[in-house]
Amino acid sequence: MAAENVLRIENVTMQFGGVVAVNNLSMEINQGEIVALIGPNGAGKTTAFNVVTGVYEPTNGRVQFQGNTIIENHPRGKMKKLYQGENPEVFSNVISKTPDRITKLGIARTFQNIRLFKAMTVFDNVLIATHMRSKANVFSAAFRVNAAEEAANREKAMELIEMVGLLDNAGDIATSLPYGKQRRLEIARALATKPSLLLLDEPAAGMNPQETEELAHFIVKIKDDFKLTVFVIEHHMDLVMSISDRIYVLNFGSLIAQGTPADIQSDPLVIDAYLGTGVS
């Protein structure tokens, strides 16, 4: 069972001071699935992403990736008294990894508020992501001993740029691109780290309906081409409902529903908290 779960989030609670941003969240994502996390603004979706990618250390809980525990924590120090969540006694280990090590394990992400390398070209943005898997040390890189590897990386970066349709913009400064293209560039950059799990944080934000539809096809395509598992946060319900295998719904930091798109659409709790009655 555990081996099948690419990502397994167990009882994760993230508390900032007295605010519980994510409360006792448990999720499972299986190989080859597209799983969506939805919920109103401020529900704790991005916080959950930040816990999985190592940006935040959770107050309590455990995250397993491909059967290995990558993050585990329990209320410690000041949090011992302040902790308002559940299951404070379940976890005993403290395991934390920096974001770069988690990326190296094969979890790549994009950001809700686009974080491209501003002063660099589109090409360099993607090329940077290949640095992590490079075997060169600083001397062999500086003195071009790794020329073959470098050439391969450059070619691969170009392929990815071509795939996301930014070939004509390869030499442009990243932030000069329109919003939709910047989003695609972020995905290309994430793919360049050779992930097995891709986390997309609102990839369709700011896109028009046609771009959103293209994005839906694109996500399915890269999932198949790169044998990925995709975990996506999104507000565009059309996109979520059309591509997701399963959906989790967060509200005020707690999970209120999970299931297939059809289940979620008819769930009274979800309709009340998020979807509203207008959606059929």
Place this chain on the structure above:
Amino acid sequence: MTEKNKGSLVSKDTGKAYASGDGKAFAKRKDPHRGRNLTLTVITSALFIALMVWYQKNAYDHSYAISIIERSAIYAVGAVAMNLLTGFTGLFSLGQAGFMAIGAYVTGVLTIPVTARQSVYYMNGIAPWLEKLHLPMVPAMILGGLAAAGFAALIGIPVLRLKSDYLAIATLGFAEIIRALLAAPMMDTITNGSYGINNIPGYKNMFQPLLIAAVCILVMLLLINSSYGRAFKAIRDDEVAAEAMGINLFRHKELSFVISSFFTGISGGMLACYMRSIDTKTFQVTLTYNVLLIVVLGGIGSVTGSIIGSFLINGGQEWLRFLDEPHAIGAFQIPLFRPGFRMVIYSLLLMIVVLFWRSGIMGNREFSWNLLFQRRRKKKAEGGET
């Protein structure tokens, strides 16, 4: 103008006209103007070398110009090293003088001829283990650089957790500690304390410092254009995103800090050989500010900018020297022209440059023939349109 035309114009303006359309060529960094650029580079280098040879041949008449060029080359190494850290990794450090002092003292102490040592250390005596320890100039400089890099590695562990201004203050403090340490009475038999050291053998000719500077800058340039250099730039642009791309922040910051300090140490060693006698006063904060000035003037994030800045600052200070001498119109002595006026004008010029060229002379671009030609073409196009 159709939308398509507009697009091609824009890409031309950003200097990447050859990029669009042909991905393979772009990935392989093919440049259509390669032949022309190579010719131009060869011609300018030949002219520069010819000028240097001519200076060297008439070294006696041009000792002043030679010394300015040598000092510019030395400061250029220091400025590029600082740029590697500040301009390319986004770490604002003010420890330059400290690392230069380490490099300078290691180089200086090791290169003083053994026969001259007793006279240099006549006040305090010399440590017995050091008495016969002598190294040629270049190995001594490398050792000086390594010593600076070693110190950087040590203080980098606590200090690199800090950001921007805080890092600057911490490294500034470190530089002062180094200066105090070098002058401390306990170090008298090694650094000669507050007396400083002299009798450091200078350069045999002006090509020595120029060549060392060229090699140092070339190595740094190679590093900046490697995948590590790109990782540094990624950290500068966005730390969170860089980390999410698998770049270990601490490791890369430490690496940049150590490499920058290594070359700063070498520039300190070069300075010691240039000045031939040094004491701890040489390495006051002013030295750091001078290097910082060059970096800012040349353009933060531009290697060629730092080199140009170094020659401008070092040359400019000297070219303006006529302002310190009395001048008269007819019988009237103009009261402004007196010693010190030079610095007023110099500072004023710097303020004007910073005000009107906010990102320095080069910004974060590098000099290239393509850039030069594009500028001209752009000007022509603008002239044609209006």
